[in-house]
Amino acid sequence: MKKALITGANKGIGFETARHLLQQGYFVYLGSRNPSLGADAIAALKAEGLASCDVIELDVTDALSVEKAAQTVAAKTATLDVLINNAGILGQFPAPAGEDGVLNTQQVFATNYLGAIRITTALLPLLQKAAQPRIVNVSSEVASLTLHQDPAWMYYAFKDAAYVPSKTALNLYTMMLAFQLKDTAFKVNSVCPGYTRTALNNFTADGDPADAARIVARYAMLDEEGPTGQFFNAAGALPW
Numbered sequence: 001m002k003k004a005l006i007t008g009a010n011k012g013i014g015f016e017t018a019r020h021l022l023q024q025g026y027f028v029y030l031g032s033r034n035p036s037l038g039a040d041a042i043a044a045l046k047a048e049g050l051a052s053c054d055v056i057e058l059d060v061t062d063a064l065s066v067e068k069a070a071q072t073v074a075a076k077t078a079t080l081d082v083l084i085n086n087a088g089i090l091g092q093f094p095a096p097a098g099e100d101g102v103l104n105t106q107q108v109f110a111t112n113y114l115g116a117i118r119i120t121t122a123l124l125p126l127l128q129k130a131a132q133p134r135i136v137n138v139s140s141e142v143a144s145l146t147l148h149q150d151p152a153w154m155y156y157a158f159k160d161a162a163y164v165p166s167k168t169a170l171n172l173y174t175m176m177l178a179f180q181l182k183d184t185a186f187k188v189n190s191v192c193p194g195y196t197r198t199a200l201n202n203f204t205a206d207g208d209p210a211d212a213a214r215i216v217a218r219y220a221m222l223d224e225e226g227p228t229g230q231f232f233n234a235a236g237a238l239p240w
């Protein structure tokens with residue numbers, strides 16, 4: 001049975017992706033910074049008959065938490081097939097002025113960018129033991145520098161100094177990691193789940209989390225012919 005770890009999986013797109021991978025026969029470790037919310041998520045999945053899951057306490061902004069989580073996973077499994085870097089925050093939008101704005105950017109980068117690097121680095125040894133390791137960085141179309149230059153693009157006005165550049169930086173991490181692992185069986189991609197109804201946007205979006213999860217899961221389950229070092233949404237490849 002292939003094993004996957006999803007960060008921020010107690011709710012939203014992460015939770016739905018866990019459900020989707022469980023339905024596809026994966027064992028899923030649900031990362032949750034709040035163990036009680038993680039336990040509730042596991043109970044909900046088990047109530048649906050999706051029993052091959054476990055909660056891992058994990059705050060990606062906390063080095064000790066990440067170290068403990070990696071040790072816990074390593075004690076439970078010899079290999080990890082999939083890592084989905086899903087944990088993310090929007091921060092304040094629009095950002096406050098002055099130093100508060102800088103602090104907002106710092107917090108958003110600490111989660112969306114540095115957090116992904118921290119947990120990936122910690123889990124790389126376990127991923128390297130899998131035959132076909134897959135890493136999905138959950139990004140956003142708003143990270144595209146190319147699209148940000150197009151006034152006709154629907155998110156043209158969605159420009160800020162925190163969330164958007166944190167996901168652009170995450171995309172560069174995808175590129176870097178894919179390059180570093182290019183002579184291996186790894187596939188590393190950035191995936192935009194689409195504008196989705198979750199707590200991140202106060203449930204204002206139309207997109208169904210189950211549809212978002214299918215897109216994310218597709219790149220977690222790539223076969224050996226699949227792409228690496230690229231950026232996708234539901235419609236296909238996105239420009240960097």
Ligand SMILES: NC(=O)c1ccc[n+]([C@@H]2O[C@H](COP(=O)([O-])OP(=O)(O)OC[C@H]3O[C@@H](n4cnc5c(N)ncnc54)[C@H](OP(=O)(O)O)[C@@H]3O)[C@@H](O)[C@H]2O)c1
Pocket residue numbers: 007008009010011012013014032033034037058059060061085086087088089111115138139140141192193194195196197198199200201205
């Ligand atoms: N929703 C959209 O329209 C949309 C569009 C494009 C991309 N995305 C991306 O999709 C991903 C999932 O977002 P979502 O929409 O599902 O939002 P969500 O419902 O707010 O879920 C975010 C998850 O991340 C967790 N998280 C936040 N900070 C964390 C930390 N420091 N350590 C570990 N976990 C942490 C949250 O935990 P708590 O429950 O403890 O807060 C929660 O489980 C994010 O990376 C987001 O940027 C979302």
